Amino acid sequence: MDVTLRIKRYNPDEDVKPVFKEYVVAVEPTDRVLDALNEIKWQQDGTLTYRRSCAHGICGSDAMRINGRNRLACKILMQELGKKITIEPLLGYKVIKDLVVDMDAFFAAYKSIKPYLIADDAPSSGERLQSPVDRERFDDTTKCILCAACTTACPITWTNEHFVGPAAIVNAHRFIFDSRDQGAGERLRILNTQSGVWRCRTVFNCTEACPRDIEVTKAIEEVKRALLYEQV
Amino acid sequence: MSYHRFDAVIVGAGGAGLMAAIQMAGKANIAVVSKLYPPRSHTGAAQGGISAALGNTEEDHWQWHMFDTVKGGDYLVDQDAADVLSREAIDAVLELEHMGLPFNRTPEGRIDQRRFGGHTRNFGEGPVRRACYAADRTGHMIIQTLYQQGIKHNVNFLDEHHLLDVLFTDDGRCCGVVTLEMKTGEIHTIHAKAIMIATGGFGRVYKITSNALAGTGDGIAIPFRRGVPLMDMEFYQFHPTGLYKLGILLSEAARGEGGILRNGDGEAFASRYAPTLGDLAPRDMVSRFIHQEVREGRGIDGKDYVHLDLSHLSPELIDEKLPDVTGFARTYLGVEPKTDPVPIQPTAHYAMGGLPTDVEGRVIRDAKNTVIPGFYSAGEAACVSVHGANRLGTNSLVDLVVFGRRAGKHMLSFIESAELPPLPSDPELVARAQVNDLLTRPNGERAATLRQAMQEVMMDKVSVVRDATSLNEAKAVIDGVRRAYHHVAIDDHGKTFNTDLTEALELGCMIDCAEAIIEGALLRQESRGAHYREDFQARDDVNWLAHSLVYRTSGGLELGKKPVTITIFEPKERKY
Numbered sequence: 001m002d003v004t005l006r007i008k009r010y011n012p013d014e015d016v017k018p019v020f021k022e023y024v025v026a027v028e029p030t031d032r033v034l035d036a037l038n039e040i041k042w043q044q045d046g047t048l049t050y051r052r053s054c055a056h057g058i059c060g061s062d063a064m065r066i067n068g069r070n071r072l073a074c075k076i077l078m079q080e081l082g083k084k085i086t087i088e089p090l091l092g093y094k095v096i097k098d099l100v101v102d103m104d105a106f107f108a109a110y111k112s113i114k115p116y117l118i119a120d121d122a123p124s125s126g127e128r129l130q131s132p133v134d135r136e137r138f139d140d141t142t143k144c145i146l147c148a149a150c151t152t153a154c155p156i157t158w159t160n161e162h163f164v165g166p167a168a169i170v171n172a173h174r175f176i177f178d179s180r181d182q183g184a185g186e187r188l189r190i191l192n193t194q195s196g197v198w199r200c201r202t203v204f205n206c207t208e209a210c211p212r213d214i215e216v217t218k219a220i221e222e223v224k225r226a227l228l229y230e231q232v
Numbered sequence: 233m234s235y236h237r238f239d240a241v242i243v244g245a246g247g248a249g250l251m252a253a254i255q256m257a258g259k260a261n262i263a264v265v266s267k268l269y270p271p272r273s274h275t276g277a278a279q280g281g282i283s284a285a286l287g288n289t290e291e292d293h294w295q296w297h298m299f300d301t302v303k304g305g306d307y308l309v310d311q312d313a314a315d316v317l318s319r320e321a322i323d324a325v326l327e328l329e330h331m332g333l334p335f336n337r338t339p340e341g342r343i344d345q346r347r348f349g350g351h352t353r354n355f356g357e358g359p360v361r362r363a364c365y366a367a368d369r370t371g372h373m374i375i376q377t378l379y380q381q382g383i384k385h386n387v388n389f390l391d392e393h394h395l396l397d398v399l400f401t402d403d404g405r406c407c408g409v410v411t412l413e414m415k416t417g418e419i420h421t422i423h424a425k426a427i428m429i430a431t432g433g434f435g436r437v438y439k440i441t442s443n444a445l446a447g448t449g450d451g452i453a454i455p456f457r458r459g460v461p462l463m464d465m466e467f468y469q470f471h472p473t474g475l476y477k478l479g480i481l482l483s484e485a486a487r488g489e490g491g492i493l494r495n496g497d498g499e500a501f502a503s504r505y506a507p508t509l510g511d512l513a514p515r516d517m518v519s520r521f522i523h524q525e526v527r528e529g530r531g532i533d534g535k536d537y538v539h540l541d542l543s544h545l546s547p548e549l550i551d552e553k554l555p556d557v558t559g560f561a562r563t564y565l566g567v568e569p570k571t572d573p574v575p576i577q578p579t580a581h582y583a584m585g586g587l588p589t590d591v592e593g594r595v596i597r598d599a600k601n602t603v604i605p606g607f608y609s610a611g612e613a614a615c616v617s618v619h620g621a622n623r624l625g626t627n628s629l630v631d632l633v634v635f636g637r638r639a640g641k642h643m644l645s646f647i648e649s650a651e652l653p654p655l656p657s658d659p660e661l662v663a664r665a666q667v668n669d670l671l672t673r674p675n676g677e678r679a680a681t682l683r684q685a686m687q688e689v690m691m692d693k694v695s696v697v698r699d700a701t702s703l704n705e706a707k708a709v710i711d712g713v714r715r716a717y718h719h720v721a722i723d724d725h726g727k728t729f730n731t732d733l734t735e736a737l738e739l740g741c742m743i744d745c746a747e748a749i750i751e752g753a754l755l756r757q758e759s760r761g762a763h764y765r766e767d768f769q770a771r772d773d774v775n776w777l778a779h780s781l782v783y784r785t786s787g788g789l790e791l792g793k794k795p796v797t798i799t800i801f802e803p804k805e806r807k808y
């Protein structure tokens with residue numbers, strides 16, 4: 001079937017502002033949006049620019065706005081989208097070119113919450129023990145692929161560039177609730193500041209956007225509760 | 233020209249590159265260059281597990297692991313390297329846990345372990361639980377954990393820099409790399425005492441593959457053009473269970489947890505071929521079983537695929553241990569694995585071959601193991617060789633952490649005493665010419681057309697089975713692709729984030745890889761591991777218990793052999 005992709009294009013070397021360009025491509029209903037983008041790039045217009053790598057929803061390269069929602073282009077099929085599809089870069093970050101946005105702020109926010117195990121009790125032999133129940137406690141938030149779909153779906157992020165955003169909080173959660181970690185206090189202090197977790201207005205856009213089905217809002221709520229009741 | 237100087241530069245931020253970087257961070261001035269953001273590396277796609285003889289759930293010994301590795305590799309494995317791999321795997325996995333990797337746990341709180349193809353107890357008696365895992369996203373957890381450690385140790389990451397060239401001095405020392413910064417289009421020279429290639433595999437040479445679009449062999453093709461040999465390139469592993477037509481991997485863990493392959497008659501055919509291990513025989517074999525079933529008309533509806541049946545497993549087990557891979561079947565094929573069989577076919581998965589190295593990760597230049605000073609490699613790009621003619625499942629992730637770590641440690645000691653070698657007078661000469669050529673050529677062949685021709689012929693003629701006729705046919709096509717590539721033209725002539733340019737460069741690298749695969753496959757007149765010649769169906773230890781080396785010279789490709797290191801396991805017939 002033929003579908004029309006309306007793609008927001010911007011090349012800083014040539015354009016003053018972004019313009020939409022339309023492409024008609026023949027696709028199978030089971031094709032990924034990424035397949036359609038590749039088809040355009042490879043057969044029609046090599047200047048079309050986007051990031052991609054794994055092509056099956058695991059590397060986090062190709063989050064973009066597809067019909068107004070943040071999706072991974074490789075994880076959404078044509079049959080879910082209709083015959084006219086609008087594709088835009090993620091909102092909130094500077095566009096480098098076409099669908100490629102500047103991820104510096106995203107990774108800076110991620111780094112700010114100390115996304116690594118803080119623990120100085122590694123045993124000299126063998127592993128640290130952790131019960132399956134304790135392991136389960138933070139399972140959901142270990143799934144994050146840092147695609148930025150949640151953070152750039154959040155209306156607070158759009159208006160407040162200092163907000164750490166859902167992805168950073170998800171990754172803080174992954175450590176705060178890991179029984180092996182001793183850095184919860186430090187991270188909670190960071191998230192208790194102006195730019196931290198209290199900016200969240202529980203809009204749920206993040207949860208809706210997550211391609212890994214992480215319950216992002218729930219994780220944020222758990223972090224808030226940990227702050228309120230110091231129950232880590 | 234933008235010039236940088238470091239003690240060491242690592243190209244590639246997958247498991248191997250990051251593991252090396254962590255050894256050096258804080259102790260030397262290093263940089264990690266990667267064309268992708270580090271967590272986007274394909275290590276993150278690894279699913280099933282990482283093996284180590286921890287013996288957490290049943291008796292196990294590193295010697296058993298070593299034996300399985302050697303036998304799985306059809307005795308082409310260098311046994312000194314397999315010894316290191318299986319011994320150090322234990323400590324390396326524990327180190328990952330100490331870094332915070334969230335492994336699944338046993339009821340006692342230890343790292344849980346499961347079965348995987350070719351891993352056995354007591355030298356082949358039956359399957360053993362050796363694969364440590366984090367659900368079916370073990371690689372994801374490894375890449376996340378190592379990236380986190382990189383952040384913790386303030387590693388200097390040069391993200392979205394595409395490798396263009398590797399530099400050598402006139403007397404053959406490695407002295408730096410040239411990269412293209414995607415965001416600006418600027419070319420950078422990175423001058424260093426030690427350089428490591430950890431750029432992963434090249435599955436994109438084939439049409440159906442489990443590999444990322446970024447898996448294009450850049451890091452091995454570029455030194456190859458500068459005279460560094462590639463080893464054992466004819467051994468390319470096809471994983472039996474890729475989603476039909478898409479190639480997306482359904483981990484062997486699915487069979488480790490009890491999944492069964494069935495043909496068009498519904499028969500569980502694997503045990504007909506491999507009575508002891510059945511569905512858990514090594515991948516090269518299971519892929520050939522499928523090929524045989526299809527050829528004899530027992531594919532599903534007579535077509536070129538079979539079924540992976542998980543419907544007898546409990547839905548809870550599927551959700552807990554195989555959530556991602558069953559999700560792939562749902563998302564991409566619309567199949568519910570809890571109730572329906574999943575259509576699968578062999579998919580191009582893993583390069584056993586690559587840059588030849590010793591057990592310290594030093595790249596060697598000949599059959600006498602002469603080291604190229606300052607040049608290192610580890611991970612899928614390298615060939616140490618622990619995988620021989622066929623890698624066992626879970627052994628790549630072990631390879632990354634064990635040999636990535638070794639290479640990092642060795643580089644650290646090397647740079648302490650080494651002088652900074654001089655750069656060539658115009659270090660960017662070759663890179664700049666290549667880039668400018670592509671940026672200025674007004675019209676010519678489309679890269680995509682050539683890429684497709686290459687991928688199709690490699691899939692048809694150089695995959696699970698091959699013979700002299702098919703290989704020569706493929707060679708003729710690839711020769712044509714090579715000629716046409718000289719006239720390839722791109723649409724994007726700009727500087728900013730030019731992926732049209734990098735895709736064309738990647739195609740050039742894949743052509744080198746394809747040529748090396750075919751050349752090695754033509755040379756090796758026997759069948760061993762993943763290399764199965766219909767015209768030479770037996771293994772030939774008299775003539776071919778040897779690695780192949782292929783060199784690019786001004787006169788074309790040249791071939792050589794390198795002896796296999798055998799320590800304790802004498803080659804035997806490989807039965808499962």
Ligand SMILES: Cc1cc2nc3c(=O)[nH]c(=O)nc-3n(C[C@H](O)[C@H](O)[C@H](O)COP(=O)(O)OP(=O)(O)OC[C@H]3O[C@@H](n4cnc5c(N)ncnc54)[C@H](O)[C@@H]3O)c2cc1C
Nearest residue numbers: 244245246247248267275280281395432611612626628629
């Ligand atoms: C779907 C799938 C599942 C797998 N499951 C398992 C498993 O369960 N167990 C197991 O042991 N193995 C598994 N493997 C194999 C294993 O994951 C890979 O072999 C391994 O992760 C490769 O790691 P690496 O560090 O060598 O390279 P990669 O992780 O591929 O990283 C390559 C790095 O090099 C960089 N790079 C490449 N080219 C350039 C360039 N031109 N310029 C700059 N940077 C560049 C990339 O950006 C990236 O950072 C699986 C493989 C696949 C495809």
Ligand code: FES
Nearest residue numbers: 053054055060074
């Ligand atoms: S390309 Fe990797 S997530 Fe889409």
